[in-house]
Amino acid sequence: MLNTVWVALIAIGMIAAVFTGKLDQTTNAALNSGESAVGIALSLLGALAMWSGIMKIAEEAGLIRVIGRIIAPVTRRLFPSIPPDHPAMGAIVMAYSANLLGLGNACTPLSIKAMQEMDKLNKAPGRATDAMCTFVALTMSSLTILPTTIISIRASAGSANPAGVVGPIFFSTAVATLVALITDRLLRKR
Numbered sequence: 001m002l003n004t005v006w007v008a009l010i011a012i013g014m015i016a017a018v019f020t021g022k023l024d025q026t027t028n029a030a031l032n033s034g035e036s037a038v039g040i041a042l043s044l045l046g047a048l049a050m051w052s053g054i055m056k057i058a059e060e061a062g063l064i065r066v067i068g069r070i071i072a073p074v075t076r077r078l079f080p081s082i083p084p085d086h087p088a089m090g091a092i093v094m095a096y097s098a099n100l101l102g103l104g105n106a107c108t109p110l111s112i113k114a115m116q117e118m119d120k121l122n123k124a125p126g127r128a129t130d131a132m133c134t135f136v137a138l139t140m141s142s143l144t145i146l147p148t149t150i151i152s153i154r155a156s157a158g159s160a161n162p163a164g165v166v167g168p169i170f171f172s173t174a175v176a177t178l179v180a181l182i183t184d185r186l187l188r189k190r
Contacts, residue, residue: 043156044105044149051148052106055094067093078138078181079131081121088117092135099139102147102169111139134184141180144173 017026058067072084075092082088091114098107118132119125128136147169154162 040153040156044152046152048103048105048149051098051101051103055098055106055110058097059090059094065090067097078134081129081131082118083121086117086121088114088121088131091117095135095139096143099142100145102144102149102151104142104149107139107142111135130188133188134181137180137184138177141176142173143177144169 013026014023017023057063071093075082075089076084079089079092082092091110095107095110095114098104098110114135115132118129118135121131122129147166150165150169151162154165
């Protein structure tokens with residue numbers, strides 16, 4: 001379905017370019033955009049590799065367990081059906097730590113691991129539990145303290161103040177997370 005939408009958008013754009021006489025400009029823009037996309041992707045790769053490595057070191061060094069114990073009062077309330085020492089809790093902490101650092105790409109494999117671990121506790125494997133739904137709501141709302149990926153993109157695009165978006169991003173993601181948690185609780189009661 002999504003492929004059809006993209007093909008339709010490209011076709012409409014090309015038809016509009018032909019009728020407005022801007023086919024050359026459209027072709028040049030498409031080629032230049034591809035080149036800049038590769039440049040941005042390469043610059044993000046460095047930040048992603050660094051933070052993924054730090055997360056792996058933190059996991060191996062036991063720091064994730066320490067962080068898990070520190071935030072245990074919050075995670076116990078959010079995920080009461082998950083035992084505090086279960087690997088699912090560590091995976092949740094790691095995934096959410098990646099979100100806090102604005103590393104959505106690093107969060108994805110960690111979130112998949114968290115869902116797999118939560119599914120091991122599931123009495124009906126393959127069916128979403130309350131804990132899984134809460135985790136998805138938290139992950140999608142993505143409270144971000146340090147938007148590393150956005151700062152990297154802004155820096156590679158030549159922004160004069162790449163970190164100037166930290167405050168607004170923190171505020172908007174905090175509101176999104178609060179709304180996600182409230183919605184999760186309200187829908188769970190239904």
